[in-house]
Amino acid sequence: MTSQNTQPELLSGGAMLIRALADEGVEYVYGYPGGAVLHIYDAMFQQHQVKHVLVRHEQAATHMADAYARASGKAGVVLVTSGPGATNAVTGIATAYMDSIPMVVICGQVMSHLIGDDAFQETDMLGISRPIVKHNMSVRRPEDIPYLVKKAFYIAQSGRPGPVVLDIPKDMTIPSQKFPYEYPKDIKLRSYNPNAKGHPGQIKKALTTLLAAKKPVLYSGGGVILGQASEELTTLARKLNIPVTNTLMGLGAYPASDPQFIGMLGMHGSYEANQVMHNADVIFAVGARFDDRVTNATKKFCPNATIIHIDIDPASISKTVNAHIPIVGLVKPVLQEMLQQLEKNQGQLDQQALGHWWQQIQQWREVHGGRYEQSAAHLKPQAVIEAVHRHTKGDAYVTSDVGQHQMFAAQYYKFDKPNRWINSGGLGTMGFGLPAAMGVKLHYPEAEVVCVTGEGSIQMNIQELSTCKQYGLNVKIINLNNGYLGMVKQWQDMNYDSRYSSSYMDSLPDFVKLAEAYGHVGIRVTKAEELEPALERAFALKDKLVFLDIHVDPTEHVYPMQIPGGAMNEMFLSKTERT
Amino acid sequence: MRHILSVLLENESGALARVVGLFAQRGYNIDSLTVAATEDPTISRLTLVTRGDDQVIEQITKQLHKLIEVVKLADLSESAHIERELMMVKVKTTAEQREEVKRCADIFRGQIIDITANTYTIQVVGTSDKLEAFIQALNGTQILETVRSGVSGISRGERTLSL
């Protein structure tokens, strides 16, 4: 009798897939059905543990899963059909890959015996996705499905996270063919051992170097957020009283309202952050990758700095900028070890030198200080972000699209918590913002979720307003409508004598009516005095999606802006000033 | 600098494509590439000859390590090693040339492995330099076809690349 109870249950490939997702703790799958995944969708229908969210375009499914992962730290799951379903997911997979976001993408495939025949809706998804995934696999035998699902999650979530594609031919999920189901408890791969703790000797050397610094700076990136190490980072920075700058991907890892925070660095970083970097004698880089949007010309990068670099991915170390003290490891245990060593030896920096450094930083802070021109004629996009920050008490999840509005959000919404700022930094994917906001809202229905977008970007996935209606995803959309592909226009102003080649968007829709057509609330703001009441009303409408179409100054540029080909600290500070 | 990388790879479909794709995507050179299963059928061994400065080679090895199916790898050129490549050359041989071609093959320890009325097929094994030298030495003979295996390599002495 007991032996019967311990017999594994018999399930079809499709049912095993869904059960495996449930056993992995997956609550939502985002996707779109089609021929190759019909067996899987039928299996989905017959259970209630894993819920499915039907998007309106597969790209949106990937961004929803991605943003869920960015907010929660757990892999998001996507389910799409073969051929066009899979290719529509490609942009979202690449977006996740560039920002090291854990994601599992399940793609249908034509029947095994048809593969290679140019069958209906056949594409080589393994081939297409290979350069933009951490790993991809196909199912050869239905009984392997539980193991492959486990493996997909393990690879996606461990080490430097990333997307994993699982390609499933239709004949692997036939309902009548059943196999004993057992979900593996854990998994070990001889060729993959991701969780390095960091070499204690290197950590000691790093600490000694840091303590000997006279002009130190802590430069932290998305790795601190992915590695859930912002507490350790904050503690260490405060103990040492050193300035902290975050990359675009790292915002919120160190509280922006803290006096030690000197702002974002890089192309549109603060004047003081870029000056501090350029003049530092020790740069302590934590989970950041010296991306070209940070360094500007690498030949002129921080000439006097000794570089300490913690990263889980050895390939990120000394890739663009040589690291003097590399530490390969997960940021959290490495920072913990550092804190312990610091505790033990009670080390301190040279307080006099540090005092001078802070005085210098104070002077730099006063040079630009995030100022922007005021205008009587137009609402300023920066002012809108500041107002949104006030209305949400700085505690919203903010997603963004790509363009000027993204940079204004990064600069003027002061993030005090990790996982709150959700944007496509690496790939720069317009169309990310709305589905990203949806992915967050679905999992955190009580939280305020704001999508900062532009009239160009929002139209890349506007169809998702329909999905929002279906699932009651009441996000707030802040459309910074400048009537232009603003970031493109800015470059055309600066480099092409204002020849606006295809950067003017005429025939824009009436966004208010459009929102209403989808069953939501739309509010237009064209004058400064309308902003406060509009935000008031929008955030009071808890159970409504509100689309705020806010007309902002079409001539505005994002500053500071690094001068291309220059050093980190060579910047334009306004339309008329440069360093 | 020329480097010979030896890579132990899970013997799975797609693994080789990942290695080759990596070189194409990131703009690294491949001078030659050979791959076959080892004594353990679950593992293939791939030998890859590439060129680049130290920084490029370091990136190549790190990026290769990141591929999930790469189990182990070594840069053979960092220490004492043996490299071999096999070449087969089919040449047109008139009656007068035969003696000369045979003597040349002997000097390079080559073997004539096939003969027709008008051709010789010669097999030569050695380092890539030696194979090139042999082709130079055939100067004056009409080469109809050459095929090279690509470089295989192994380290000298006790050092091994194995699981």
Ligand SMILES: Cc1ncc(C[n+]2csc(CCOP(=O)(O)OP(=O)(O)O)c2C)c(N)n1
């Ligand atoms: C999918 C995609 N296509 C093109 C681009 C290039 N691009 C970057 S910013 C931008 C303009 C975005 O315009 P809008 O959404 O109105 O934002 P704004 O800059 O005006 O705030 C474009 C076209 C991109 N990042 N993504």
Ligand SMILES: [Mg+2]
């Ligand atoms: Mg715009």
